[in-house]
Amino acid sequence: MINTSKHINEECATTRGKCFIDTVYQSDTGVYWCESGAGECSDAVNITVTGGHVILESPVHPVQEGETVTLRCTNKMTSSSNLTTEFYKDDILIGSSSTGNVTIHSVSTSDEGVYKCKISGAGESPDSWLAVREMDPTPTIYSTLQPWTT
Structure with missing residues (x-):
């Protein structure tokens, strides 16, 4: 279902x-x-279904804090890898790329948000949500039970 x-x-x-x-x-x-x-x-x-030509490829599952994430912007109408691409997080420009990729090293919860990309002359992608899971701050503690002696 x-x-x-x-x-x-x-x-x-x-x-x-x-x-x-x-x-x-x-x-x-x-x-x-x-x-x-x-x-x-x-x-x-x-899952985002788009009818446009510009697509932002991003992880569909939440990523763990500390992981490296690459967002890829593609234009379905061309196979060229030399694309002038702008990347946005929460509608704020975070960078541009000539390869169509942007990499976020060691993601944190502050990287969680709505991303999109724009390719010069082709348009912009639909919004894509990047979810980030926090690392478990408490380490697992193992104990050894000793039998009672009398």
Whole structure:
């Protein structure tokens, strides 16, 4: 079963935990997760369906603090890798690239937000949410139980 944040439930044929939808539309953009017959749910993922030519490729699952993340901006109308690309976070310009890529080293929760890119002469991508999971601040402590002796 596929669920979205728009409260649309659709049954679809699944094969080995995968679900295929033949035709998608921009209105299908949303948060999706799988739900078993017993009511157990998978992690949610954001899926953006775009009708434009510019696409921002970003992780669909939350990334762990400290990881390196590369965002890639592509133009479906050309295979050129020499693209003048601007990257935005929360509508603020964070940098530009001639390769169409931007890398965030050692991500932190402050990097979480809405990203998009613009390619000169081609347009801009839809917004894409980058979620960052905090590292567990408490280390795991193991103890050894000793039997009592009398």
